[in-house]
Amino acid sequence: MPRRPNIPCKHPGCNRLIPAGSKYCEEHTMQHRSYARTTKEKGYDGRWRKARARYLKAHPLCVKCVAKGKYQKAAVVDHIVPHRGNKKLFWDESNWQALCKSCHDKKTMTEDRYQEFKY
Numbered sequence: 001m002p003r004r005p006n007i008p009c010k011h012p013g014c015n016r017l018i019p020a021g022s023k024y025c026e027e028h029t030m031q032h033r034s035y036a037r038t039t040k041e042k043g044y045d046g047r048w049r050k051a052r053a054r055y056l057k058a059h060p061l062c063v064k065c066v067a068k069g070k071y072q073k074a075a076v077v078d079h080i081v082p083h084r085g086n087k088k089l090f091w092d093e094s095n096w097q098a099l100c101k102s103c104h105d106k107k108t109m110t111e112d113r114y115q116e117f118k119y
């Protein structure tokens with residue numbers, strides 16, 4: 001029976017030989033599978049956390065407080081138009097505003113109040 005030659009596992013630093021056509025040795029298949037799953041699950045959060053931190057660095061003050069002449073440090077990146085799961089709205093920085101916690105809570109209490117039922 002003709003045998004295709006074994007190839008090394010594609011995991012960096014692992015040279016274990018595996019049947020041609022596979023990607024990783026048994027151990028690394030497991031590792032990469034769970035890795036792929038967790039990054040997919042955490043990808044959104046991680047990306048948002050980073051984007052949020054970057055945005056707050058560029059916009060350190062609460063826009064609503066500044067409009068009232070108060071210089072309050074922003075703590076939250078709020079979506080001006082609620083994204084409701086819409087990725088385009090979610091990642092559109094022109095739809096973001098930096099708010100302090102109390103302004104954000106106030107907004108959630110008023111503008112966003114009725115949207116909770118629409119999810």
Ligand SMILES: [Zn+2]
Pocket residue numbers: 009010011014015016024025026027028
């Ligand atoms: Zn391996």
Ligand SMILES: [Zn+2]
Pocket residue numbers: 062063064065072099100101102103104
């Ligand atoms: Zn504020």
